[in-house]
Amino acid sequence: MTGEVLHSGRRGYAAPGLALKAGILAVLAILILAPLLKIAADTLLPATIGAWSEVVWGRLAPNLFWRPLGNTLILGVGVAAGCVILGGFLAWLVTMTDVPLRRGIGLMATLPFMIPSFATALAWGSLFRNDRVGGQIGFLQGLGLPVPDWLSWGLTPTLIVLVAHYYSLTFAVIAAALATVNSDLIEAAQLTGASRKRIFAGIVLPVVMPAIVAGGSLAFAGAASNFAAPALLGLPVRMQTLATRLYGMIEIGQTARGYVIAILLILISGFFLWLGNRVATGRRSYATITGKGGRPKRFTLGRARWPLFAVAMTVCVLTTIVPVVVLIASSLAPSSSALFSNWTTHYWAGLSTPSIAQGQAGILHNPAIVGGIGITVSVGLIVAVTVTVLGIAVAYTLARYGSGAISGAIHQLSFVPLLVPGIAFGAAYIALFGAPIGPLPALYGTIGLLVLAATAYLVPFAVQTGRAVIQQVSGELEESARLTGAGWLRRLIAVTAPLAVRGIAAGALIVFVKMVRDLSLVVLLFTPTTPLLSVLAYRYASEGFDQFAHAITVVILVLSIAATLIANKLQAKSQPWLKA
Amino acid sequence: MKSRLLMASIAIAALAGHGVLAQDLDKMTNAELLKAAQQEKTVTVYSFTSRISKVEPAFEAAYPGIDLIGNDMSSAEQITRLQAETKAGIVNADVVYIADVPVVVTELLEKGIIETYVPPRVADRLAPEFKSPLLAQRLSTKVLMYNEEAYPSGAPVKNLWELTTDAWKGKVIMVDPLQRGDYLDLMTEFVLRSKEMAASYEKQFGKPIALDEGIENAGQQFIVNLFKNDLVLVGSTDDVNAAVGKKGQSTPPIGFTSYSDRRDNEDEGWALQVANAVEPSNGIIFPAVIAIAKNAQHPAAARLAVDFLMGDDSNTGGAGYAPFYVAGDYATRTDIVSHPDAVPLADFKAWRIDPQATAKIRQDVGDLVLQLQ
Numbered sequence: 047m048t049g050e051v052l053h054s055g056r057r058g059y060a061a062p063g064l065a066l067k068a069g070i071l072a073v074l075a076i077l078i079l080a081p082l083l084k085i086a087a088d089t090l091l092p093a094t095i096g097a098w099s100e101v102v103w104g105r106l107a108p109n110l111f112w113r114p115l116g117n118t119l120i121l122g123v124g125v126a127a128g129c130v131i132l133g134g135f136l137a138w139l140v141t142m143t144d145v146p147l148r149r150g151i152g153l154m155a156t157l158p159f160m161i162p163s164f165a166t167a168l169a170w171g172s173l174f175r176n177d178r179v180g181g182q183i184g185f186l187q188g189l190g191l192p193v194p195d196w197l198s199w200g201l202t203p204t205l206i207v208l209v210a211h212y213y214s215l216t217f218a219v220i221a222a223a224l225a226t227v228n229s230d231l232i233e234a235a236q237l238t239g240a241s242r243k244r245i246f247a248g249i250v251l252p253v254v255m256p257a258i259v260a261g262g263s264l265a266f267a268g269a270a271s272n273f274a275a276p277a278l279l280g281l282p283v284r285m286q287t288l289a290t291r292l293y294g295m296i297e298i299g300q301t302a303r304g305y306v307i308a309i310l311l312i313l314i315s316g317f318f319l320w321l322g323n324r325v326a327t328g329r330r331s332y333a334t335i336t337g338k339g340g341r342p343k344r345f346t347l348g349r350a351r352w353p354l355f356a357v358a359m360t361v362c363v364l365t366t367i368v369p370v371v372v373l374i375a376s377s378l379a380p381s382s383s384a385l386f387s388n389w390t391t392h393y394w395a396g397l398s399t400p401s402i403a404q405g406q407a408g409i410l411h412n413p414a415i416v417g418g419i420g421i422t423v424s425v426g427l428i429v430a431v432t433v434t435v436l437g438i439a440v441a442y443t444l445a446r447y448g449s450g451a452i453s454g455a456i457h458q459l460s461f462v463p464l465l466v467p468g469i470a471f472g473a474a475y476i477a478l479f480g481a482p483i484g485p486l487p488a489l490y491g492t493i494g495l496l497v498l499a500a501t502a503y504l505v506p507f508a509v510q511t512g513r514a515v516i517q518q519v520s521g522e523l524e525e526s527a528r529l530t531g532a533g534w535l536r537r538l539i540a541v542t543a544p545l546a547v548r549g550i551a552a553g554a555l556i557v558f559v560k561m562v563r564d565l566s567l568v569v570l571l572f573t574p575t576t577p578l579l580s581v582l583a584y585r586y587a588s589e590g591f592d593q594f595a596h597a598i599t600v601v602i603l604v605l606s607i608a609a610t611l612i613a614n615k616l617q618a619k620s621q622p623w624l625k626a
Numbered sequence: 627m628k629s630r631l632l633m634a635s636i637a638i639a640a641l642a643g644h645g646v647l648a649q650d651l652d653k654m655t656n657a658e659l660l661k662a663a664q665q666e667k668t669v670t671v672y673s674f675t676s677r678i679s680k681v682e683p684a685f686e687a688a689y690p691g692i693d694l695i696g697n698d699m700s701s702a703e704q705i706t707r708l709q710a711e712t713k714a715g716i717v718n719a720d721v722v723y724i725a726d727v728p729v730v731v732t733e734l735l736e737k738g739i740i741e742t743y744v745p746p747r748v749a750d751r752l753a754p755e756f757k758s759p760l761l762a763q764r765l766s767t768k769v770l771m772y773n774e775e776a777y778p779s780g781a782p783v784k785n786l787w788e789l790t791t792d793a794w795k796g797k798v799i800m801v802d803p804l805q806r807g808d809y810l811d812l813m814t815e816f817v818l819r820s821k822e823m824a825a826s827y828e829k830q831f832g833k834p835i836a837l838d839e840g841i842e843n844a845g846q847q848f849i850v851n852l853f854k855n856d857l858v859l860v861g862s863t864d865d866v867n868a869a870v871g872k873k874g875q876s877t878p879p880i881g882f883t884s885y886s887d888r889r890d891n892e893d894e895g896w897a898l899q900v901a902n903a904v905e906p907s908n909g910i911i912f913p914a915v916i917a918i919a920k921n922a923q924h925p926a927a928a929r930l931a932v933d934f935l936m937g938d939d940s941n942t943g944g945a946g947y948a949p950f951y952v953a954g955d956y957a958t959r960t961d962i963v964s965h966p967d968a969v970p971l972a973d974f975k976a977w978r979i980d981p982q983a984t985a986k987i988r989q990d991v992g993d994l995v996l997q998l999q
Binding site: 105106109110177178277278281282284286294295296299300476480481482488489490491570573575585591 | 676698699702705706707710711713714715716718729733796802804805858859860861875989992993996997998999
């Protein structure tokens, strides 16, 4: 606070917002850096330091590190490219054109992110599985269509499943940015006879460039650290990524090797994100466009209107309705190979019968699952609040005091959790907070540990969505407020927050949904006292009780969609691109 | 500050109390345990098998007023969790029902996280090896299984080395040994039994085995050749079961899985059958053990639950053992008769693992598997 008083208003004075920046940095350091330093330290002990040479150049190195690294990079780059193209295309259609049913397309394009990637991967399996692993064949092969190995297993299906999952994230980020493109500028350009191409390249693209880069990096990081999809679709052809390798190492108790792989994954992804960050910050001069603007002027698509609509609808249906239908069908079908036959509600509401699923009662008769719903919702809500508050604080700080070493550190640090596979983050949290620290009791097995870990883990999402919007909120208003002597908190609440509320609401929404359907982070933090639905679903799936797993996943889906609807109601502007 | 002191003194009192109490409890009869257990009201079980959900209602019917909370998690996960809980100073589990004995002995028992309790009632009906270092409830398996619908005249494989030939290229399936400890134990057993593996190689191919460069024995060579023959790895035993057992296949794969999963044939539409007459062996048989968590919160109820899981005095073990009285699981108790549908234990060819020998080279075998993947 004293720093604020000292520089009293004028920009460019030494270290503006120093106290704020230092405070934010300290919080991020404790939440994010400390657990990671702890696992790094754990690889430097005399007993574990050998893990470094084993992973990087020993006889095991090709399989332990280099080949998984190759697959990870292919997935990261491929998914980022796919998501930017697909998400950007849909965002452009929905916000800038007169494509039919824009509202519906816009809503559907945000749905895939609510479907856990392991559910999408399982759905892919139910459809495209060939007889490589014998037995259970997918729906298509069941219809007599031969499915080649490359479409059933390995990189291609993993890539497709991950694009189908993450493109809605890039869509949301890019659409939010496109919605703020000043229509006056476009109209002026049209009046002066600029071509569509020119308007796109000269006005639209520069404005959304930070969002494209941000969305692309999110997709890259998400794909590079995703565990479920490569594990489910890659293992039968022995395709490993760094995330699955890391998980395998921790699973069999070789934590030192696991931590080394985690650290290398962080460093590599960090390099790519640093690269992306340079591109995004190079465009900062375009942030002069104000947050307000008239009703956006739409491009008329003419003859391309219906064909483009068909393309968009196909994408949306394939990534939302199809996996959901497969999920629901497989929560009702006794055999996953015959998805649409002999449906029963046993897996939902049946009582324990010895002949079905080893006597497991339907999920609505299972106290652990019913209790898990309450805990999952509570944790999701608490985390949505904590993450959003922290996310806004970070995004605000970066947008307003974006220069200097501390801001650079905050920016990098707030990105770090994206690069850490959730499972490693969970392991790091147990390593650090699992035992008592001085007078502080151990957090193991408490909701507190879940909230702390999830807050740290999800900060990048809140920061990125908040940032894309806040960057475009003009600094002038805030400047005026500052000149009238308003403190940073006041300015944040009275000026920046209202202008950025769309991004904030979208961010909180994504956080809640991400929390409710997260698996990799909580799978190690899970204890019987904190049963979370996603872990319960995963447990059922790994025990071979697919129907129960899918039924719980449907519950997760309902929660996510309910959250979206409530959020829409509370904040009608949360999806500005849907407005006429 | 005050509360910290208070907590510390409670902890010390509890520790001191347990030391005396545990010894007394170990000798108590069930009736005496029940009295104390009714005060405790609940008992939490960590179980590596989902069949705990069948034990729960049976236990609660036998001992009304005591709530059994079963938590189904893999052995590897239990080990991680119990270690974390110990570090955090929390004792959540009362009873630990687990496999992966090579790791359990070194990481849990020897580090004082769990302790052995042999219910006095059944102590005289167990061989010494099943009472120490840990109480074994039954023997479980990871053995070669085939599809009996596709091969009605018996197992299509007579020698493990056939799995490395072109006929079975891409047609052998199992769980990734780096994900499930029991499959790593299976790989380790091949290496420990290298002499037998070498003899079987000669039987199969009519010439002594020639080892690749850097390969030390026939067991390692078998693992190498198996992987080279496009071995299919999946994530869970049920994936193996479905792949191998699913009915209506003309050329189904063959795979390593649990013999006892044959019990699901009817419910799942499988035709799983064990390949027993295989040279030199069809896989491994290993103990599933039950232990008490050190400083368990419900020590009396925990002991009652262990006693219950060991089965009642009938020759099939009654309600407590019923979920495990299936073909393919072998009771350790001498007085529980072998399941009528199963190959009798004496005729079963699987190798009995030696947890200590396994523990010694397990990591090296894991590294070999890692190199091959």
